[in-house]
Every structure is written in structure tokens, then in C-alpha cells.
Amino acid sequence: xxxxxxxxxxxxxxxxxxRAITQYYDHALAGSGLRATQLPILARLAPGPMxxxxxxxxxxxxxxxxxxxxxxxxxxxYVASAPRARGRQLELSLTEEGAALLRKAYPLWKExxxxxxxxxxxxxxxxxxxxxxxxxxxxxxxxx
Amino acid sequence: xxxxxxxxxxxxxxxxxxRAITQYYDHALAGSGLRATQLPILARLAPGPMxxxxxxxxxxxxxxxxxxxxxxxxxxxYVASAPRARGRQLELSLTEEGAALLRKAYPLWKExxxxxxxxxxxxxxxxxxxxxxxxxxxxxxxxx
DNA sequence: TCAATGAAAGTGCATATGCACACTTAACCG
DNA sequence: CGGTTAAGTGTGCATATGCACTTTCATTGA
Numbered sequence: 001x002x003x004x005x006x007x008x009x010x011x012x013x014x015x016x017x018x019r020a021i022t023q024y025y026d027h028a029l030a031g032s033g034l035r036a037t038q039l040p041i042l043a044r045l046a047p048g049p050m051x052x053x054x055x056x057x058x059x060x061x062x063x064x065x066x067x068x069x070x071x072x073x074x075x076x077x078y079v080a081s082a083p084r085a086r087g088r089q090l091e092l093s094l095t096e097e098g099a100a101l102l103r104k105a106y107p108l109w110k111e112x113x114x115x116x117x118x119x120x121x122x123x124x125x126x127x128x129x130x131x132x133x134x135x136x137x138x139x140x141x142x143x144x
Numbered sequence: 145x146x147x148x149x150x151x152x153x154x155x156x157x158x159x160x161x162x163r164a165i166t167q168y169y170d171h172a173l174a175g176s177g178l179r180a181t182q183l184p185i186l187a188r189l190a191p192g193p194m195x196x197x198x199x200x201x202x203x204x205x206x207x208x209x210x211x212x213x214x215x216x217x218x219x220x221x222y223v224a225s226a227p228r229a230r231g232r233q234l235e236l237s238l239t240e241e242g243a244a245l246l247r248k249a250y251p252l253w254k255e256x257x258x259x260x261x262x263x264x265x266x267x268x269x270x271x272x273x274x275x276x277x278x279x280x281x282x283x284x285x286x287x288x
Numbered sequence: 289t290c291a292a293t294g295a296a297a298g299t300g301c302a303t304a305t306g307c308a309c310a311c312t313t314a315a316c317c318g
Numbered sequence: 319c320g321g322t323t324a325a326g327t328g329t330g331c332a333t334a335t336g337c338a339c340t341t342t343c344a345t346t347g348a
Contacts (some may be wrong), residue, residue, distance in 0.1 A: 003246065007186035008262055009253070010269060011169040011180045017203040018162045019305075024283045026306085036155045037334065053296065062336045067298060069334070087298065096191040096209035099285035102147065109153070116154055119282035120275050125154060128272055130204040131264050132161035137265035139168045149331060163335075170336085181304065197326065204304045211328065213304070 015086050021116065028112035032105040040104060041069060042078060049093040051084070060136075073098070166259070172256035176249040177220075183249060185213060185244050186222060193237040195228070204280075217242070 006012075025036035034042070043062075044050070049070060052070075056063040070092070073079040078098035084091045115127055149157075160173070169180035178186070188194070188202060199208040222242035228235045238246075244282040261269055271285075 003187050003190040004321080005278075006246075006253070008186060008257075009169075009184060009187075010273070011165050012184040013276065013306095014158075014162045014165055015181070017280050018158045019159055019205055020283065021155050021279045023306075025153075037159070040150060043147050043153075046147035051296085061163055063296085063332090064298075066334050070204060072333075075279065076203045080285060087324075102150075109150070112233045113152075113154060116279060119279045124275055128275055129154070129157045129161075129285040131268055131272055132157065135260060135263040136161050138262065139164065158333095167336075179303075195326080205304090207326090208307080209305050216303075260320075 005011040024116065025109070025112050029105055029108050032101065032108055034101060034105050037069065038073060039102075039109060041066075041073065042094060042102050044094060045079065046099065046102060049091045051091060052081075053089075056093060118128045168260065169256050170202045170255070173249055173252050176245065176252055178245060181213065183253060184212075184244075185217065186238060186246050189223065189236060189238040190228060190243065190246060192234045195233045196225075196236060197233075199236060 022024060022036050029036060029039070037101070040059060041055070044055060050058070053063055057064040059066065061069075070079060072079070074081060076097075077095055078101055079092055080095050081090045081092050120128070167182050173180060173183070184203060185199070188199060194202075195283055196210060197207055200210040203210065205213075214223055214225070218225060220241075221239055223236055224239050225236050227233070227236045264272070
């Protein structure tokens with residue numbers, strides 16, 4: 001009976017850890033009105049506008065997922081979208097409210113980030129993230 | 145301007161990697177009719193029945209999330225639920241169809257697992273998963 | 289010029305996730 | 319015996335995720 005082997009599923013173990021850590025950041029950010037999943041979107045737009053497709057590629061998520069994830073951010077006026085000259089491209093930009101929210105969330109995020117970093121130490125976290133990136137590149141290379 | 149710091153958010157990097165790896169397993173399992181998220185549920189029930197709460201705790205997910213995740217599995221008759229004598233407890237068990245599906249999915253899962261394992265090697269994956277478990281325990285300990 | 293092509297964005301569907309809250313019932317207690 | 323408490327489960331809401339398919343529009347080519 002090979003069922004015990006499923007317990008070592010890398011996908012499952014990763015998802016379980018990600019659930020726990022996402023909750024941790026969500027609780028830390030609770031007072032800010034931002035979720036852990038929304039913060040990277042705003043942060044990536046802070047240096048300057050981007051198109052929808054480029055932002056989705058950078059975030060490593062399906063383009064159509066980003067369409068929905070942006071909706072509450074646009075309704076709250078944290079992100080603005082405007083058509084660009086070329087083709088149907090949309091230019092997404094951070095509004096002043098969005099920038100203000102990022103500044104407000106920063107200490108909450110920083111506290112969670114620092115505290116979680118301490119659990120393993122900088123070096124091991126860096127290695128872990130680098131390893132995950134390596135694995136991610138390996139499997140996307142396999143699609144070519 | 146501290147916005148560049150957000151790029152190193154552990155939560156974001158974990159979530160991005162998890163998205164990629166979940167897709168990888170989902171594609172590998174495509175022919176089986178099972179998703180990467182459903183496989184651990186069936187696998188955990190294979191050795192014997194469990195209650196809803198115990199299963200949710202083992203999976204490390206919110207109990208109410210499990211209620212929904214079980215719905216398609218019950219409708220497809222892979223999992224059966226029956227009330228138990230004590231309290232309102234529900235006893236969840238794998239049906240014969242569920243067990244058959246697990247057997248069918250095994251080679252597909254095994255191929256994905258083996259292939260992904262090769263990307264870093266056994267040792268580094270084991271260390272990575274162990275580190276994530278350590279971090280997870282640290283942050284849940286902080287809630288007491 | 290106009291049809292074909294291709295790029296960019298959006299929709300419908302199904303599942304995944306967790307919080308706040310409600311419901312049900314067994315056990316416990318006066 | 320009746321009221322309270324605690325445990326176990328389910329619902330409503332909002333967001334997260336990706337696939338198949340559609341829509342829109344600029345560019346390319348005959």
C-alpha cells in the first residue's frame with residue numbers, strides 16, 4: 001500500500017506551509033486594510049506604471065487571476081488603470097491613496113517579515129527562497 | 145523609499161513558488177480527474193476514517209475550508225461521510241471508488257514528485273520542507 | 289483596401305481559502 | 319429535570335487561483 005508515500009508530497013507540504021505563513025502575514029496586516037496577497041501588487045507598481053500582462057508575469061500568476069485581484073484594489077482607488085496608445089494595453093498605476101497605504105502597512109509588514117526571518121535566520125531563508133526559485137525554473141523550462 | 149524591500153517578502157516568494165508547483169502537479173495529474181489539492185485529502189483517509197476536525201487539523205487548513213473541499217469529492221462518491229455516535233462528529237471515509245482513484249493517480253503523482261525532487265535533490269528538498277515546518281511551528285507557538 | 293493574424297484584456301466556471309457567525313447536540317450542573 | 323456550556327459542524331461573504339473561451343483592436347499581407 002503506497003498511500004503513506006503521499007504524505008511526503010512536495011506540493012502538499014508547500015501548500016500547507018504557505019497557508020500558515022499567509023495567515024501569519026494577514027493577521028499582522030489586519031489593521032492596515034491590506035491582505036498579504038495584495039501587498040506585492042501595490043509594491044510592484046510603486047516604482048512606476050506597468051501593463052497588466054507584464055505585472056502578471058512578474059507576479060508569477062495567471063493573467064486572468066490578476067484581473068480579479070485588481071478589482072477590489074481599483075474599487076478602493078489604490079490602483080488606477082488607463083488605456084495606452086499601443087493596442088489594447090492597459091497601464092496600471094499606483095494612486096496616491098495606494099502609496100499612502102503602502103507606507104502605512106510598511107511597519108506591520110516589516111514586523112512580520114523580521115519576526116519570521118528570525119525563525120530560521122537570514123541565511124537559511126535565503127537558501128530556501130533560492131531553492132524554490134531554482135525548482136520553479138526547472139519545471140517551467142520543462143514546458144518548452 | 146522602502147518599496148524595494150517588499151520584493152523580498154517571504155510570504156510573496158512562497159506563494160509564487162507554490163502557485164508554480166501546484167500547477168505542475170495539476171498538469172501531471174490532469175488525466176486522473178484529481179487535483180493536486182484533493183489528493184492529500186483522499187490519501188489521508190486511505191488508512192482509515194477520520195472526523196472532519198481531525199482531518200482539517202492534520203491538513204493544516206481551516207475546518208470550514210475542508211467542508212467545501214470535500215463537497216466535490218463527496219458528490220463524485222470518492223469520500224463518504226456518516227454521523228458517529230458521539231456528539232455531532234462526522235466520520236469521513238474513503239470509498240472504494242476513492243481508493244481506486246488513488247491507485248490510478250499514483251503513477252502520475254509519482255512521476256511529478258520524482259521529477260521535481262531531481263531539481264534540487266533529496267537532501268535539499270528534505271531540508272527545505274523541514275525548515276518550513278520549523279517556521280510554521282514557530283509562528284503558531286507565538287499565538288499562545 | 290480589406291481580410292487574416294496576433295496580441296492584449298475580459299468572462300464563465302469550478303475550486304481553494306479563511307473569518308464571523310449560526311446551528312445542533314451531547315454533556316455537565318444546579 | 320431543565321438550563322448552561324462546550325464541542326462539532328455548516329453558511330454567508332469576500333478574495334485567490336487557473337483553464338477554456340470570448341472580445342477588441344492594431345498590424346500585416348495579398
